[in-house]
Amino acid sequence: MQIYWTKINRIIEETAEVKTYLLDCPEDFIWEEGSHTHFALEGFNAGDKPNRSLIRHMSISTLPHENLIGITTRIRENCSEFKAILRNLEVGNEVAIFKTHSNVPLKRENKNVYLLSSGVGLATFRPLVLDYFERADNVNQIHSLNIDSSKDFLFTNIFKSAPDKNFTSQFVDNRKDYYEEVKNLATDKDGLFYIVGSDEFLVQNIEVLYEQGIKPEQIMLDKHEKALPDFLSIVETL
Numbered sequence: 001m002q003i004y005w006t007k008i009n010r011i012i013e014e015t016a017e018v019k020t021y022l023l024d025c026p027e028d029f030i031w032e033e034g035s036h037t038h039f040a041l042e043g044f045n046a047g048d049k050p051n052r053s054l055i056r057h058m059s060i061s062t063l064p065h066e067n068l069i070g071i072t073t074r075i076r077e078n079c080s081e082f083k084a085i086l087r088n089l090e091v092g093n094e095v096a097i098f099k100t101h102s103n104v105p106l107k108r109e110n111k112n113v114y115l116l117s118s119g120v121g122l123a124t125f126r127p128l129v130l131d132y133f134e135r136a137d138n139v140n141q142i143h144s145l146n147i148d149s150s151k152d153f154l155f156t157n158i159f160k161s162a163p164d165k166n167f168t169s170q171f172v173d174n175r176k177d178y179y180e181e182v183k184n185l186a187t188d189k190d191g192l193f194y195i196v197g198s199d200e201f202l203v204q205n206i207e208v209l210y211e212q213g214i215k216p217e218q219i220m221l222d223k224h225e226k227a228l229p230d231f232l233s234i235v236e237t238l
C-alpha cells in the first residue's frame with residue numbers, strides 16, 4: 001500500500017462549520033469522480049498498528065484537472081480528536097492519503113441520474129456533476145437533491161439549476177420536504193439513484209425508493225462492492 005504524504009495548499013471556509021482542505025497533488029496520485037480516500041494525520045502510523053483515531057474516510061470533492069485534492073468536512077464545536085487536530089492545521093502542514101477508490105463513478109447508461117445527499121454528502125457528488133458538465137455523453141440529465149438542516153447549503157456556484165445543461169439542483173432544510181421530493185423523483189421508474197449520507201440516511205432513502213418500486217440495481221451507494229448486496233438486501237426485507 002502506498003502512503004502519499006502531501007501538504008495542505010489552501011483551506012476554504014465553505015460555511016461556518018464546513019471547510020475544504022485543498023491538498024497538493026502528488027505526481028503519480030490518480031483518482032476518478034466519486035472517489036474516497038483514507039485521510040490521515042501526522043503520527044497515524046508511528047506505532048506498531050495504525051492509530052485509527054487519526055484516520056477517516058473522506059470523499060475527494062475535486063476532479064484531477066483541478067490539480068488539487070479536495071477534502072470537504074464539517075467540523076462542529078463539539079468534535080472528535082481527529083477533527084479537533086484538523087481544525088488547527090494550517091497551509092503547509094502535512095497530511096497523508098492512501099487507499100483511494102471510487103464506488104460511485106458516473107454511470108453513462110442513457111438514463112436520468114438522481115443524486116440524493118445529506119449535508120457534506122454533496123462533496124462526493126461535486127466531481128460527478130463537474131464531470132457531467134464537461135462531458136454529458138450518455139447521461140440524459142442529472143437532478144441533485146440535498147438536505148441540510150443548517151440551511152448553509154454547499155457548492156451553490158456549481159449546484160444551481162441549469163436547464164440548458166439538463167441539470168437541476170434542489171436544496172431543502174427539512175425531512176418532510178426531502179422525502180416528498182424523493183417520492184416525486186422515484187416516479188421515474190428507470191432512473192439511477194445515488195445516495196450519500198449516514199447509514200441511517202441510506203436506509204431511509206432505500207426504503208422510500210423500494211416502496212415506490214425502484215429496484216436494488218438502480219441504487220448506487222458509496223459502499224464497498226462486498227458490503228453492497230448485504231446492505232441492499234437487509235433493507236429489502238424491512
Ligand SMILES: Cc1cc2nc3c(=O)[nH]c(=O)nc-3n(C[C@H](O)[C@H](O)[C@H](O)COP(=O)(O)OP(=O)(O)OC[C@H]3O[C@@H](n4cnc5c(N)ncnc54)[C@H](O)[C@@H]3O)c2cc1C
Nearest residue numbers: 036056057058059072073074078079080082083120123222
Ligand atoms: C466512503 C466514505 C466517504 C466519506 N466521505 C466524507 C466526506 O467527504 N466528508 C466528511 O466529513 N465525512 C465523510 N465520511 C465520514 C467520515 O469518515 C467521518 O465518519 C465523519 O466525518 C465523522 O467524523 P468524526 O468521527 O471525526 O466525528 P465528528 O464529525 O467530529 O463527530 C460526529 C458526531 O459525534 C459527536 N462527537 C464526536 N466526538 C465527540 C466527543 N469526543 N464528545 C462528544 N461528542 C462527540 C459530534 O458532536 C458529532 O455529532 C465518509 C465516510 C465514508 C465511509
